[in-house]
Amino acid sequence: MDDTEGLISPRKSQRAYWIFQLTGWGLYNLSRFFGGVTVMNLPWVHFGLQLLFVDALAFGLSHLLRNYVRRRQWRALPIRKLAWRVVVAALVCGIPLGILTQFTDVALLQDPNEFLEGMSSALRFQLALPVAIGLEIINWAAVFLFWLAIYFTAIAVREHRSAQLKQSELARALQLAELRLLKSQLNPHFLFNALNTVRSLIADNPARAQDAVTRLAKTLRYTLTSPQDELVTLSQELDIVADYLELESMRFEDRLRIELHVPDYAAGVHIPVMLLQTLVENAIKHGIAQLPAGGLLRVSAVVRNVTLTLEVENPRPPARVRTAQEGVGLQNARDRLRLLFGERASLELDLSLPSVATARLRIPVNP
Amino acid sequence: MKAMIIDDEPPARRELRRLLTGFPGVEIVGEAGNVDQAVEMVETLTPELLFLDIHMPGGSGFDVLTRLEDVPQVIFTTAYDEHAVRAFKVDALDYLLKPIEPARLAEALGRVRTSQAARAPRPDAILEQIFVRDGDRCWFVPLREVRLLSSEGNYIRLSWGESHPLLGRALAALEQRLDPNRFFRANRRQIINLEFIESVDLGVNGRLHAQLRGGPEVEISRRQARLFKTKMSI
Numbered sequence: 001m002d003d004t005e006g007l008i009s010p011r012k013s014q015r016a017y018w019i020f021q022l023t024g025w026g027l028y029n030l031s032r033f034f035g036g037v038t039v040m041n042l043p044w045v046h047f048g049l050q051l052l053f054v055d056a057l058a059f060g061l062s063h064l065l066r067n068y069v070r071r072r073q074w075r076a077l078p079i080r081k082l083a084w085r086v087v088v089a090a091l092v093c094g095i096p097l098g099i100l101t102q103f104t105d106v107a108l109l110q111d112p113n114e115f116l117e118g119m120s121s122a123l124r125f126q127l128a129l130p131v132a133i134g135l136e137i138i139n140w141a142a143v144f145l146f147w148l149a150i151y152f153t154a155i156a157v158r159e160h161r162s163a164q165l166k167q168s169e170l171a172r173a174l175q176l177a178e179l180r181l182l183k184s185q186l187n188p189h190f191l192f193n194a195l196n197t198v199r200s201l202i203a204d205n206p207a208r209a210q211d212a213v214t215r216l217a218k219t220l221r222y223t224l225t226s227p228q229d230e231l232v233t234l235s236q237e238l239d240i241v242a243d244y245l246e247l248e249s250m251r252f253e254d255r256l257r258i259e260l261h262v263p264d265y266a267a268g269v270h271i272p273v274m275l276l277q278t279l280v281e282n283a284i285k286h287g288i289a290q291l292p293a294g295g296l297l298r299v300s301a302v303v304r305n306v307t308l309t310l311e312v313e314n315p316r317p318p319a320r321v322r323t324a325q326e327g328v329g330l331q332n333a334r335d336r337l338r339l340l341f342g343e344r345a346s347l348e349l350d351l352s353l354p355s356v357a358t359a360r361l362r363i364p365v366n367p
Numbered sequence: 368m369k370a371m372i373i374d375d376e377p378p379a380r381r382e383l384r385r386l387l388t389g390f391p392g393v394e395i396v397g398e399a400g401n402v403d404q405a406v407e408m409v410e411t412l413t414p415e416l417l418f419l420d421i422h423m424p425g426g427s428g429f430d431v432l433t434r435l436e437d438v439p440q441v442i443f444t445t446a447y448d449e450h451a452v453r454a455f456k457v458d459a460l461d462y463l464l465k466p467i468e469p470a471r472l473a474e475a476l477g478r479v480r481t482s483q484a485a486r487a488p489r490p491d492a493i494l495e496q497i498f499v500r501d502g503d504r505c506w507f508v509p510l511r512e513v514r515l516l517s518s519e520g521n522y523i524r525l526s527w528g529e530s531h532p533l534l535g536r537a538l539a540a541l542e543q544r545l546d547p548n549r550f551f552r553a554n555r556r557q558i559i560n561l562e563f564i565e566s567v568d569l570g571v572n573g574r575l576h577a578q579l580r581g582g583p584e585v586e587i588s589r590r591q592a593r594l595f596k597t598k599m600s601i
Contacts, residue, residue, distance in 0.1 A: 193379075200385075
């Protein structure tokens with residue numbers, strides 16, 4: 001119907017315009033035809049032709065009006081400015097059509113006087129030339145007023161719907177952006193410490209240094225490309241966690257001991273990418289790294305009642321003030337879970353044991 | 368120069384040790400991997416220079432410094448948190464980012480040497496600077512810039528420029544390590560820096576009032592006033 005922006009395609013709206021236009025004028029034309037033939041007893045062939053001629057003109061005029069309205073951007077006008085323009089436009093279209101209708105009507109009658117004889121005086125007055133023209137003009141102006149009302153209503157409805165669509169589209173985009181942000185980003189502290197370890201290994205143990213570089217590259221690649229997927233299988237994530245832990249154990253040496261208990265049947269379960277990695281990083285940062293003697297980091301997985309339970313367990317330092325960052329990391333992970341699974345997933349940090357912290361993640365198993 | 372490496376990661380310690388072989392003037396007398404061990408070793412080995420990692424198990428590098436009575440020269444080493452170091456009020460110290468560039472290490476060592484007046488800290492020696500931590504902020508405070516030390520229970524409130532950090536020591540213990548030519552016990556609770564005295568007024572009962580540059584006015588008790596007069600030859 002109009003030049004569109006956004007989500008309703010111009011082609012689709014163009015088609016809608018023609019359907020409205022043709023059915024509208026077609027129905028109007030038909031109703032007048034049947035009215036004239038049955039009520040006024042007019043000769044149907046002549047009357048039909050006359051109607052077709054005049055209505056085709058009205059149809060053309062309305063199309064020109066539509067182009068004019070579009071070019072002058074009437075839909076952007078405030079309602080008061082629009083109102084008087086609409087009235088003037090309706091009159092401008094009504095005048096030629098009214099005059100034309102009157103004269104074709106009169107031409108239609110073989111003998112107008114004979115026709116008038118049978119009419120009451122009131123009707124005769126109504127059919128007197130100037131009055132009749134006036135009435136026809138008003139009639140046509142009303143038709144165009146109606147046409148414009150429909151036209152602008154349709155535009156308003158479409159714009160409203162398009163705005164709504166945009167709104168929901170925006171909300172979804174926002175949610176996606178939020179998800180990306182919540183995923184664990186590259187941890188610079190880990191990166192630079194790992195590079196320092198590599199530098200040391202180059203002299204101490206060149207083969208180990210080579211291995212470290214490969215693992216670091218894999219870890220970085222996974223971190224950098226992970227925003228493309230939301231979910232990965234547990235075994236994919238574990239691959240990267242293993243590389244990460246290997247790098248960290250080169251750094252911490254005997255202070256970091258690792259146990260992984262992941263049964264084969266759990267390996268294919270889909271989990272949010274980088275989530276287990278975040279939990280393991282936390283376990284090192286707030287657990288192992290804080291303890292002079294280090295300790296055991298344990299990762300275990302169990303599937304029961306179509307729920308995957310993942311646990312990351314680490315020794316924790318004696319009652320220290322929890323840093324704000326710890327809370328942020330966990331909260332981010334929770335927000336991601338909520339966005340992906342709603343209420344069906346959960347993440348808790350179990351501190352019920354005095355010297356152990358357990359992060360427990362529950363995720364529904366995909367069918 | 369005797370130096371110590373304090374870092375919880377063995378590869379990081381090895382790497383720094385290797386880098387330091389290029390500097391024959393620096394002798395590594397010890398390595399520590401956590402706060403307790405570091406404090407103990409610094410106190411027994413009395414190094415002149417510390418390479419100190421900020422992230423440590425059982426506390427931070429700052430915790431090491433606050434627990435030391437006598438703070439040697441310090442070069443911080445860190446993988447990432449240079450902002451933690453930069454947040455300091457520091458003049459006499461440097462920080463190195465890991466992996467450490469040899470050129471930066473040389474630069475840092477050059478700076479330390481020039482500021483180091485070949486001083487071997489001894490238990491009875493005069494303290495030049497102290498490390499103070501107050502809340503989130505840390506300072507290396509050169510004592511000659513402190514105008515007033517006030518006892519607050521088991522703590523000492525330092526008046527130093529615009530800052531008034533609290534030091535976790537008793538005034539009596541610290542007094543013995545202060546330069547007697549510079550610092551003077553004004554009364555039971557306060558020690559003043561003589562260099563900061565602007566004017567002295569006579570008070571009642573033989574007391575004196577010393578006005579310090581940058582405030583406040585400090586009362587010198589009767590007993591100390593006599594000493595003060597002799598010392599200042601008034």
